Amino acid sequence: DTGVSQDPRHKITKRGQNVTFRCDPISEHNRLYWYRQTLGQGPEFLTYFQNEAQLEKSRLLSDRFSAERPKGSFSTLEIQRTEQGDSAMYLCASSLVQGIVNTEAFFGQGTRLTVV
């Protein structure tokens, strides 16, 4: 396993279009996070999954955003009716949670979205 993979690496879309990103976590990891990072800022939490269950969503995740993790493996993040303010790097991370212990999170290389 080579780590967390994200696809695509770059996406340019016109305002109003829908986009979908994919994240493949490290295979044995049961927790998956989505973060968003804008230029010059640290990553901001969007949502996370424990196996296939989406356990928390940030207020940053408006109704236009939806995330899924079917079967607790890969995850998708969809943005509908994109706006210029959605332009950012979308980062996915995974970790292994066993009981109360959470290992470090490993991040993918991110998907850079540009809305024109």
Added chain:
Amino acid sequence: AQKVTQAQTEISVVEKEDVTLDCVYETRDTTYYLFWYKQPPSGELVFLIRRNSFDEQNEISGRYSWNFQKSTSSFNFTITASQVVDSAVYFCALYPDNFNKFYFGSGTKLNVKP
């Protein structure tokens, strides 16, 4: 509130100088983890170190060392004999056990000049 502050926005040093990156955190959780990640221009966040709130033992790993002090809520990171390849943005992150997510600082951009 959960918060991470990295007051240094950008630091420039000349190769072989030592450099310390500061991190101050806020949390009321008694159990939490602290992390440092490196983000090179390629964009990927690279894990460097993880410390839990019960382990204040400082660590040295090669040219990297970390100083965790609960009394001042600080988790500073030092690179000894910096190299050009160390140039990147470094993020400090807090993971409070009751919140199940990472809180990142705004990052410190390190420029190491030859």
